[in-house]
Amino acid sequence: MLTDSMQDQLSRLRALNEQIARIEQRILEWRRIDNACKRISEIPGVGVLTATAAVSVIGRGPCENAG
Numbered sequence: 001m002l003t004d005s006m007q008d009q010l011s012r013l014r015a016l017n018e019q020i021a022r023i024e025q026r027i028l029e030w031r032r033i034d035n036a037c038k039r040i041s042e043i044p045g046v047g048v049l050t051a052t053a054a055v056s057v058i059g060r061g062p063c064e065n066a067g
Contacts, residue, residue: 027049037051037055038051040054
């Protein structure tokens, strides 16, 4: 019974890891095509997740419309 339970949990963890990998790929794709995310993520110490979160919360700002 314990072995089966552990196998079930391991299977769930693998599925969760796959979901996380797909989400990370979508975030990286968003950064690649979104100029605001790209600029923010180039700031030292700011990663892709922080940059995409900032753009989604703050927006792109007035400069995005000009260029």
